[in-house]
Amino acid sequence: PDLPPALEGLRILHISDVHVGFFIGFDDLERIIALASAQRPDLVLIIGDVSYDAVSYLYALRLAGEIPSRYGIYASIGNHEYFRGIQSIIRSYDRGPIPLLLDSGVAIDVDGTPLYLAGADDPRSIRNRPDSFFATTIDRAMQDAPSDAFSILMSHRPTGFDRAAELGIPLTLAGHTHGGQIGFQGRSLLYAFNPERYMWGLYERGPHKLYVSAGAGHWFPYRLGCPTEIPIYRLTRQAAT
Secondary structure, three states, X not given: OOOOHHHOOOEEEEEOOOOEOOOEOHHHHHHHHHXXXXXXXXXXXXXXXXXXXXXXXXXXXXXXXXXXXXXXXXXXXXXXXXXXXXXXXXXXHXXXXXXXXXXXXXEEEEOOEEEEEEEOOOOOOOOOOXXXXXXXXXXXXXXXXXXXXXXXXXXXXXXXXXXXXXXXXXXXXXXXXXXXXXXXXXXXOOHHHOOOOOOOEEEEEXXXXXXXXXXXXXXXXXXXXXXXXXXXXXXXXXXXX
């Protein structure tokens, strides 16, 4: 309802959980990049778990950097970036074409209106994280946000949505869960087995929205009723009721 007029119709493409490695090859990534490029998005957000292999990470970033977008491509990290060696991954971002937002954010000028992108850290293990983890990382990522900016949070773990809603962030984008890779009628069947209650799709807390992508790839060689996806969002002002 409070969308600035300059952001009306802005198209955001969301890539997460490609997992280049065991079951997803660079030919698959090239297909994902081609599909994404054909959409001509205004903004591209890559939200964690790009590759299993730290050695090939830079090449994957360079491929993704070829997606044409009016306002650029930005990334945040996921748990697999830690599993593969976070310092090596950070060096890949330093050498690559895509800025990494880690406990940080950036303001983008859209026709004179600030759009703020914030990138949260990942706790590595959701089961053992301190309760303050998401508050700490999201507060850090938001600390430089202009007071008049429309903000978007990139949080690989959808659990970050709780803190985002408390802070009044209108849109949070997440991945990580793969929708459990098993679904029915657009919903995950694995809620009971996952401590993160946001598994797949759109969630709302008042005017604040979260979308959890089922991911562009996978770490297990099958899916049932839960296909891979590269979501595209179109921002629009909510009509008065």
